[in-house]
Amino acid sequence: MPQISSTARLMRENGLTRGSPEMLLLRRQRCGKGFRFVGVDGGTIRDPAIIARLKSLAMPPAYANVRYAADPTMHLQAVGDDAAGRLQYRYHPDWLQVREGLKARKLESLAKSLPVISRAVRRCLRSDKADVRQVAAAVVHLVSKTALRAGSDAYARERGTRGATTLLKSNVQIDGEFVRLHFRGKGAKMVAREVRDRMLATTCRSLFALPGRRLFQYRGTDGALHVVRASDVNAFLRDVSGVRISLKDFRTLMASARVMQTLAGAPPAETKRARRALLRDAIAAAAEQLANTPTVCRKSYVHESVIAAFEKGGLPAAAGRSLEGTAQALVRVVARRR
Template sequence: MNATTPSLPPNLVYSHDGDSGFRRKGAGRGFAYYDKKGKLVKDPEIKQRLQALAIPPAYQEVWFCENPQGHLQATGIDERGRKQYRYHPDWTAWRDRQKFDSLLPFAKTLPKIRNAVRAHLDCDSLSKDSVIAAVVRLLDKTALRIGNEVYQQENGTTGLTTLKSRHVETHDGYLQLNFRAKGGERREFELYLPTIASVVEKLDDLPGQRLFQYRHADDETLHPITSTDINEWLKEVSNLDISAKDFRTWRASQLTLSHLLQHEPAKNKAETIKQENSALKATSLELGHRPPVCRKHYVHPMILEAHREGALQDYLSPKRRLNGLSTAENKLLSFLTKIA
């Protein structure tokens, strides 16, 4: 296993679509499957496994893993020419747990990131570090998706780094954002951030539609800030393997915990479910996605489990406080520390 090979749960093996595997060909109203030697697959168990992966009929160049315990089970090219992946469910669940495990170190380094933002933020400079600091400040305040050029070109939707000047207005220290995000969701914000508003006003005077650009120190040429720039900066400042997405996971978990703590302990299962659904709905509205997505991908599962057990308060320590985090964030830090 080399540096690019992911670590795996013990029941799975690493797999890659460069390995030998099964292929499919149209046959009547369905597909026939062939092994690496081109022989028709007749084994009913193998056929059932391949069919259960539910690869859309329109996908081309479909590859299926020979090993049912391979972490990557299939790949294919969709109608828009994009490569799509099907992973083993155990790999997906394990990867999600790993993602939530990173929340505690993220919480501990968040004040350090905020201090670095303050240090680099300069209204009079459009250096790379200064503009990145402005983007990270907005990321911290809004938990917006970071965005990338490919997704904007393919889907016409916008993230933080791909905002254009027309998406932003400033007045009296306020910043107004209005744009179409992933899934076609219209996102609107009004934030009182005088320093960021001043930076944005200067950025707005630069040529081109792209909002977040910086002047190269050597030749004064303009370069866009990308999601890669943001993620590399976060890793450098924190000395951790974190990314912009961690801000969304952090915010979703913090909001859900805060909403649940507003309620008295539920008296029965129905009330527990009602409180949980209400919290997830409120969180998903703020983050701009649906409650099932919020539950599955963004909220730490132990928060919901502790709520169902009526034990949320047991995980909170009133004495634990980290400077640089809000009261609500410190409650989440306390929770994460207790379950670690």
């Protein structure tokens, strides 16, 4: 069975070591109108090379409690609290390469596993056995059509925001073979989706018959009702595919696939300005699908190989097909960059 290369292996290949905020022992302190950097021993750092490295991380002056890595090979180089009290991170430049490598391997693994996953999902949805696997399969099917976030019980409880696994029945309307969703997602953004899929509608209709507010739940062998969580769905994905993948990987795949489909179907752009506009529109379309911002979509979800291939005029024509067809084209694009 295919296995995804570990983060540790990729970090070693790039000469990096793993770090955490607790391991950042150098500090920034206010000094007059500027700052000084304080070492582990409490003394002022005076080495020009170290000072240059710390300054290059460009932590904003407004950040508080700024700490830096003493080890220049650590993947996490600095943290600090922004004005809202949120911890912000700065990483080693080579960590971006590692992260892209991990993203590429997960994309390839998921893309190659899609046919197997699709067959398993269809088999479970057609089964008369309404167990955790059938409900997990329904979640996978829904996410593969909508790119919804997995959902978090903590977020649902504390913030009232929903994702695929935490949808309430009140968030879902079934009309024939249509499944319509309307709910408050991450960041309190309202999300609306419509899926036309007979199997999904049939399964959701049967789930409505169960008591309780949550949509995705099942009755266990103990006779009690259990909600399906993201961990259950991820376990299902790994079981049927033999690969360490998750619901989040579907969002990454679908973002890159959506950009490929949009760009492949667009008329040729003759100028750099026109190409930039096409790329901007394609990323905006993917961001809307993810219910995210274009900036986050491009940085965290769209693989750089897709953008590079478009800029060089190398996107395959096969990108304008189904998710599985686009995924296979995506594998070829990513492989050319490695």
